[in-house]
Amino acid sequence: MLPEFEYHRPASLEEAVRLLSELGPDAKVIAGGTDLVVKMRAGLVSPRHVVDLSRLTEIRFIRDEGDRLKIGAGTTLWEIENSREVARGVPVLREAVEEMASWHVKTTATIGGNLCNASPAADAAPPLMVHDATLVVVGPEGRREVPIGEFFTGPGQTVLGVGEILAEVVVPKMRRGQGAAFEKLTVREGALSIASAAALVEISGGRFVDARVALGAVAPTPIRALKVERALKGRPATREILRSASREAKADIKPITDVRGSREYREEMSVVLVRRALERAVERAGGAWA
Amino acid sequence: MSAEGRFRFVGVRVGRKDGVLKATGRATYAYDVWLPGMLHGRILKSPYAHAEVRVDATEAERMGAVVLTPRDVPDVLFNPRLVSVEEDTFKDWRVLTDHPRYVGEPVAAVAAASEEAAQRALEAVRLEPVRVYRPLLDPFEATRPGSPAIHERVMRGGAWVDVEDNVACTLEYSEGDVDRALSEADVVIERRFHTNRRYHLQPEPKVAVSRPDPDGGVTVWTTTQTVHNTKILISQVFGIPQSKVRVKKVFLGGGFGSSIHTNLVTLVAVALSRKARRPVRMALTREEDMMHDHVSFEMHMRIRAGAKRNGRLSGAEFENVMDIGAHQIQPYPLLGTALGWFVSLYKWGAIRYFGRAVYTNKVPSCALRGYGNPQVTWAVETVVDELAEELEMDPVEFRLKNYVGKGDLFWGQGPTVKSIIRSDGVPELMRRGAELIGWRNRPRPGEQTGRYRRGIGVARGFHTSGAGGPLSGSVIDYSGAFLKVNEDGSVDYVTALQDHGGGTLDAHAKIIAEELCIPLEKVNVVWSDSSTTVYDVCTHASRGVYVGGEAARRAAREVKRKILEYAVRILNVAVGPEALRMRYDEELKDAVIYVEGSDAQTTLSEVARTAWQRNWGSISASVSFRATAAPPSFTAYFVEVEVDTETGRVRPVRVVAGADIGTVINPELAEGQVQGGFVMGWGWAVLEDTPYNPETGALENMGFITDYKVPTAGDIPPIEDFRVIFADTYEPTGPFGAKGIGEAASNPVAAAVANAIYDAIGIRFYELPITPERILRALRERERQGRESAQERGGGLS
């Protein structure tokens, strides 16, 4: 059963921040509650106060601003999956969201919740990482921007301080010549990732001018696979190079063994997922193998 | 058999009687029962896998809660499932205990005005460990000398028996000279198997509402597959006469065996309500239901079997070690039925069986769709596949040559329940299935390369329809029905049988309609209880239609006899009731009673009305019925799978599922049972397990379905690639030729899937579930061995 708590429903972001600063570390934000409530039922967290953001329309939007997309943290996964702006500008995010959970969950779950919950397996993270997204945080000290690569600090942990709320995600859109793809391995459709990978490549003149790869569920946080990226950048876009670069993924990750999979399995799967994501990203970038 | 054309109502596709109620949310489940002045209960469950504890409830009582501790419950040992005769029933449970033997065993309970208040009080109950024991999570470790005793002694019937080495019960059996048979066999193979420990995930978690009555009795609404056994157990534990225990029938949100016994929550609710002198409602959360209530039997099996070159089996040894968890929910009869499942699949020749049930500090095991049959069938059908391969025989032909079929002695439910097989669709199902799947052109094991590899597997199986037989045996199985004709010719049908959602009672209504020649709308299935129905053991063992339906048919036949007697008074030209016939009249929507070759006729409504108006009296019948057979419903699965050799993931591509259930009474629902049976079997084969934390002895997934995945519609082949075929058979002992289906539908699935995986990648698996990770590890291991042997060969040449 749920532990007891006091429920608050602020009417604005400003009020929410004030409330959270007053209540201190005993308070937790709730958006869709699809992570928080599960954790509360399991007795993993028992906040004394719960501050509900679900009524804050000011953080629930998808805006196209030319070369970037702004997504409010309170936007539901269902809205993202069905957004034309997302499908066009950040298709790899849509691809990831499509494979998440179920319709029921996605109509309440938010993108902000997925990121702030900071699960190593958060599926929205790898796509946003390969897009070099920036997170806009609002707190008692005002606004600040955090690159997504610096947001996660450990399992369930982020740089958010007391009173701080994630307000929006700013995502540079895909450019011509780029291609991206997402791969996820689960025990069953709609389940949590055993491992996941997103890749974004840009190919020009038969070479990888840019290559970004991020992985989920294989380290304490979602991570960029920098060794894989280094093994690609500037090199010819051949299947052989892609294959050998994918193998570098093993050196980028630090997986653990849990009920969903063993460390060894995750290591091997990381290579497979990275390779598949890269292959599909290359095809989408124009498919010109060197 | 397709019943089309032969019957008026049986076999016809119609809407479900309870469809509207369910679709509009008006069906009342135990969860919906809300009584005035009702309290809400919560159970304090042991955080220890094995400990002696002290309970201090002072604070909770000070908060105003009604508290129940182990001291407040009757000092009675029981087995929650009443199915064996008393002298074969092992008892080791208490309603609450200060010596919990698994994480989640109920230690105390509280009731308060709201669930929240109850939870608050529950959290105020102190539980102090007096002694904590090392958890035993493996049956082989548990039986090692020096392991802590989980139970010192338990009761068998009315007598104490000592428990040695944590062995709960054993059964041994042999026929013929196995050692000789195996030494003379041309091929012998021996394999060890280990199954998973699955959770039922029935849609409705356990609920019980208990109301103490002024006469000292109780009225209970609960999730149960048997209102009568629940009544008896409550009576035995609390010493209340059975006439004062009223167990009400409510809709049940799925069973699969999870409520085959009286759930502990029911007994706790009764105890709490008697102490509080107010109604008490208790509803388990999903986490509690999974963490603390029940799982399937986890079995460690060994089979050694031999065959002659001519393709005949000659002998087999079967060893079955069952990890039953901390308490007995009838593993003893399962030791017998596991043997029954084994011997009734094939004519092994000489056999030797060694079965033992072992206590561990895990969630207790109970029946789960098949009562051990899927486990045994998986092992047998793997061994049989391997033997066929060794003999270079077609696995389909090898099976047909050796299976137990028509005319053979059958004892599927164990050595005390024997009868002769009278209907058998196995050859038809195997031949048609093979043709439909393209068996002849299937890939050869392990010869494919490339990332995706496909394979086709076959497995067959059966389940008994009930546990009846000509001798009384050691298992209780009989049913009953009450039927009365109303004053307008409609009928009320009163039965104790539960409908788990599969449509059992819809089938009964059809059987009654068929016998009485009246439309389905005129058959009312009464929501009854244990006081107003005659005894039925339980809706289990796929007996709902075969046994319960036959009881209904016999009641209808009896009613029909009386109707004809009355009709003679109206149609007095007839010489007697035997001269009358009955048929259904589409226009009148009524049964017409007539004399052949004459104009004399009347209708059932006319007879009923006249009997009322002329003071002839009501027409009714009450029957109690014991089936003298438990015929097998046969199933045969052909499954095509695709293995992704990079990730180890398997996907079902096509399924041909054949079922021999005699006359098909409800075609759509029977098909649904087969499809559901496949989905459930698929989950057992590749997905489901409940691993334990070795230190704490708690479930790793903490009861959350986040990490207990079962297949969904998205995981199975599209319906056009899922063929269901029914054999053209007629079971002479069943109602209008029918047999059961529920369990047969899933029993061979895991085996067929495992055999298909073998066909795809050339590797056999002896541990369930066959997860992607296990597949990948096996593929890598084979590559490694391939490299090594290549090196060796290379070395040998130089």
Ligand SMILES: Cc1cc2nc3c(=O)[nH]c(=O)nc-3n(C[C@H](O)[C@H](O)[C@H](O)COP(=O)(O)OP(=O)(O)OC[C@H]3O[C@@H](n4cnc5c(N)ncnc54)[C@H](O)[C@@H]3O)c2cc1C
């Ligand atoms: C059945 C099921 C399936 C699921 N499948 C997937 C899956 O496939 N992939 C996946 O990644 N996840 C999955 N999830 C997890 C979950 O649904 C997602 O992570 C979801 O996006 C969480 O969003 P929420 O709005 O529900 O978060 P909440 O539960 O409301 O919050 C999660 C955490 O984030 C904090 N938080 C929320 N919003 C903010 C904010 N704006 N600022 C600061 N802190 C905030 C909360 O305090 C809390 O700690 C699944 C969950 C369920 C129940």
